[in-house]
Amino acid sequence: MSDCSEELTRPATEDDDEMETSVVSSAGMHFPWLQNKLETVVTGGKKKKDFAQTTSACLSFIQEALLKHQWQRAAEFMHSYLQILEDLDSHKRQAAPEIIWKLGSEILFYHPKSNVETFNTFADRMKNIGVLNYLKISLQHALYLLHHGMLEDANRNLSQAETWRYGEKSASQEIIMNLVQAYKGLLQYYTWSKKKMELSKLDKNDYAYSTKSRNILNQSWKTSTHIGALIKIPGVWDPFVKSYVEMLEFYGDHDGARKVLTNYAYDAKFPSNPNAHIYLYNFLKREKAPKAKLLSVLKILYEIVPSHQLMLEFHVLLRKSEKEEHRKLGLEVLFGLLDFAGCTKNITAWKYLAKYLKQILIQNHPTWVQEQWNSRKTWWPTFHFSYFWAKCDWKEDTDLACEKAFVAGILLGKGCRYFRYILKQDHQVLRKKIKQMKKSVKKYSIVNLSI
Numbered sequence: 001m002s003d004c005s006e007e008l009t010r011p012a013t014e015d016d017d018e019m020e021t022s023v024v025s026s027a028g029m030h031f032p033w034l035q036n037k038l039e040t041v042v043t044g045g046k047k048k049k050d051f052a053q054t055t056s057a058c059l060s061f062i063q064e065a066l067l068k069h070q071w072q073r074a075a076e077f078m079h080s081y082l083q084i085l086e087d088l089d090s091h092k093r094q095a096a097p098e099i100i101w102k103l104g105s106e107i108l109f110y111h112p113k114s115n116v117e118t119f120n121t122f123a124d125r126m127k128n129i130g131v132l133n134y135l136k137i138s139l140q141h142a143l144y145l146l147h148h149g150m151l152e153d154a155n156r157n158l159s160q161a162e163t164w165r166y167g168e169k170s171a172s173q174e175i176i177m178n179l180v181q182a183y184k185g186l187l188q189y190y191t192w193s194k195k196k197m198e199l200s201k202l203d204k205n206d207y208a209y210s211t212k213s214r215n216i217l218n219q220s221w222k223t224s225t226h227i228g229a230l231i232k233i234p235g236v237w238d239p240f241v242k243s244y245v246e247m248l249e250f251y252g253d254h255d256g257a258r259k260v261l262t263n264y265a266y267d268a269k270f271p272s273n274p275n276a277h278i279y280l281y282n283f284l285k286r287e288k289a290p291k292a293k294l295l296s297v298l299k300i301l302y303e304i305v306p307s308h309q310l311m312l313e314f315h316v317l318l319r320k321s322e323k324e325e326h327r328k329l330g331l332e333v334l335f336g337l338l339d340f341a342g343c344t345k346n347i348t349a350w351k352y353l354a355k356y357l358k359q360i361l362i363q364n365h366p367t368w369v370q371e372q373w374n375s376r377k378t379w380w381p382t383f384h385f386s387y388f389w390a391k392c393d394w395k396e397d398t399d400l401a402c403e404k405a406f407v408a409g410i411l412l413g414k415g416c417r418y419f420r421y422i423l424k425q426d427h428q429v430l431r432k433k434i435k436q437m438k439k440s441v442k443k444y445s446i447v448n449l450s451i
Contacts, residue, residue, distance in 0.1 A: 055084045055092075062103055071111040078104060085129070098133050101126045105140065116148055134164055135176040142183060151187060158184040178230050182240055185226035189243040196250065231260065234269040241279060249283075257283060265297070277301040278310065291317055295326070302333060307340040312348055319356060328368050331356060335372045344384065350403035357410050361444040369446055373411055381412060390421035402433060409441030 058081035065074035081103075084096040104122055108114045123141040127134050138161035145154035161180045227244045231237045241264055248257040261283050265276040281297045298314040311333050318330030334353045337343050360368055373380075385408040393401040405422035412419070423438060 055081060055087065058084075059099075066103070066106060069110070071107055074103075074107050075111060078107060094132075097126060097129050098136075100129075101133060101137055101140075105144070109144070116145070116150070119144060131166055134166065135161055135173055135180060138164070139176060139180050139183065142180075146187075151190065155184060155187045158187070175233075178226075178233065181226040182230040182237075185230075186240060186243060189227070189247065192247070193243075228260075231264065234267070234271070236271060236273055236275075237264075238273075238275050238279075241276075245279065245283065249286075254287065258287075265300075272304060274301055274304045274308065277304070278308075281310065291321070295321075302336070306333070306336040307343055311337045312352065315352055315356075327360075328365075331360060331368055331372060335376065338384070339376075345397075345400065347397065347400045347403060350400060350407060354403045354406045354410075357407060358440060358444060361410070361446075366446055369410075373446065377411075381416070384408070385412065385416055385418035387417045387421060390418040394422060394425060398427060398430060402430060402437065406437045406441065409437065410445050411447075413445050413447030414438075414441055 058077050061077040062074050062081060065071075065077065078100075082100065084092060084100070087093045087096070104126070105119070108119045108122055120141075123137060123144075127137050127141075138157055142154040142157045142161075145151075145157060158180050162177070162184065227240045231241050231244060241260065245257045245260055248254070248260070261276070261280040264270060264273075265280045270276070277297050277300050281294060281301065284293055284297065295314075295317055298310060298317070301308060302311060302314060315330050315333045315337075318326045318333065321327060321330075334349060334356065337346070337349050338353065343349055357369060360366075384404065390401065390405075393404060401422050405419050408416045409419040414420070419441065423434060425434070427434070
């Protein structure tokens, strides 16, 4: 068998029988023989055990080098590990191509002297060596090209994979083929999307507009065939669903778009996915759907991701509802949002909470507030309303500090350190607001109420 490492790195025109003690790729990567570290081994006879030990040692060295981001060292050991393709153990020999591809592609992706040409050569050789992994390697190769902005090359690569046939198609190959076709469709969608933007700049009465529209229409249906088939398979297909729905909407198939999104969000066979409910909500919002439908979608999203930015819209819808249970839930949503560290500086959330607390207390619903506060009174004072946060918030954003101070005063009373600190600040613009805040806290704070 010819030197496998040489096969993977040298130009295709090089003499197959030529043996070298080192290999230098067109990118300048150097892969010397490791005779000083690992003895040359042969298959069979007394060296059979040594062969297994050598390849095992190589694999360990490669893994260690990858963990330490020692890309050149990993490449050097990879050169000797390629001997695994000659192993007499059929199980190891069959598993070798996939292992080599995973390790080799990782090395070439990060190696400072690697380039697209080197990666392409390696990928093409591995497709031939690991024929059963042809589709998987082709897909990953295409994604690598996409990462480097080489859309035409990626599309050509996927087209070649799409026509690949080898024996009977297994279930795993069927899934990968679906992905190959779907990513090809996604590339076509990208082209379609660019053309759609061009159309938006043209006069709709222009002949060029109607001509390009027909061309895009033909291309879009070709694209949607692959994507439409893929997203019926249970899984997480966010980018494919978004592109498919956009095309359906563009051509007026709103019922089709609604059906796709509803299935993606509610079919029990699909994994729980907050994005599915976000896409459905945004679609229903564009369609001006009844508030009841919008609320039902956002309620599920609230149960999955209570810290999502859309919870502010959910609160507004609940607050405007005529149902008392909705208005009560509106308060819970705001408290739930502010339970998360990533939302502590969200001034809109604090403004909504300050305004809604006052409204609820004016409407004589102090028990709603107390119910939410009881589970938080042991940790919110430190989490939100400490003296440290009062100084930081005032320094960074005085508006935020005032909103938080009002909430702190309502929940903890005028003795709260956060509230007292903000109250003492001399700010000419905010002086009137701080004075009004002091009066409101004195009147509405739940500390002063008997509940």
